[in-house]
Amino acid sequence: MVEFGPVQMVAIGFPDAQKLKGDLLRELFALSEQKFIRLIGLLAVVKDANGMIESVQITELSDADRKRLGAAAGALIGLGAARGKGAVAGAKAGAKAMEKEFGLNQQQIREIARNIPNGTAAGFMLVEHLWAKKFKEIALAQDGVLLANGFITPDSLIALGSELAEGVKAAEKLTPA
Numbered sequence: 001m002v003e004f005g006p007v008q009m010v011a012i013g014f015p016d017a018q019k020l021k022g023d024l025l026r027e028l029f030a031l032s033e034q035k036f037i038r039l040i041g042l043l044a045v046v047k048d049a050n051g052m053i054e055s056v057q058i059t060e061l062s063d064a065d066r067k068r069l070g071a072a073a074g075a076l077i078g079l080g081a082a083r084g085k086g087a088v089a090g091a092k093a094g095a096k097a098m099e100k101e102f103g104l105n106q107q108q109i110r111e112i113a114r115n116i117p118n119g120t121a122a123g124f125m126l127v128e129h130l131w132a133k134k135f136k137e138i139a140l141a142q143d144g145v146l147l148a149n150g151f152i153t154p155d156s157l158i159a160l161g162s163e164l165a166e167g168v169k170a171a172e173k174l175t176p177a
Contacts, residue, residue, distance in 0.1 A: 045116060
C-alpha cells in the first residue's frame with residue numbers, strides 16, 4: 001500500500017487581500033471533501049495597509065500522519081545526503097520535528113510577510129494528491145514503473161514555444177539557402 005500520494009507546493013499572491021477569502025478556499029475545501037486532495041498545510045498571510053500581519057495555518061493531517069509524513073520526508077532527504085545511515089537519521093529527525101510543530105514558525109511567517117507589500121496577501125499550500133495515490137497503488141499492483149512525472153503549466157508551454165522559435169531561427173541562420 002502506498003502511504004502518501006504526491007505532494008505539491010503552491011504559492012499564490014493576491015494584490016487585494018480580500019480576494020484570498022471566498023471562492024478559492026471553498027473550492028479547495030470541496031476538493032478535499034471529495035477526496036481528490038488532502039490539505040497537508042495551508043498558510044494564509046495578510047498584510048494590511050498599515051503593515052500589520054495576520055496569518056492562519058490549517059492542516060488536515062492527524063498527529064500520527066504528521067509524524068509519518070515527517071519521517072518519510074526526513075528519510076528521503078537523509079537518503080540523498082548520506083545513503084542508508086542518512087535515511088535512518090533523517091527519518092528520526094523528521095518524525096521528531098513534526099511532533100513539535102507543523103508548517104512554519106512565527107519567525108518564518110514574519111520573514112515571508114516582510115516581502116509582501118502592504119494591503120496584499122499570499123497563500124501557501126502543501127497539497128497531497130489522493131487521486132494519484134490510488135492510481136499509483138493500482139499501477140504498482142500491475143508491476144507498473146513510473147517513467148516520468150511532473151506538472152506542465154500553460155506558462156511552461158509558452159516558454160517552451162519561445163525557446164523552440166529561437167532555436168529554429170538560429171538553425172535557419174546556419175542552414176545555407
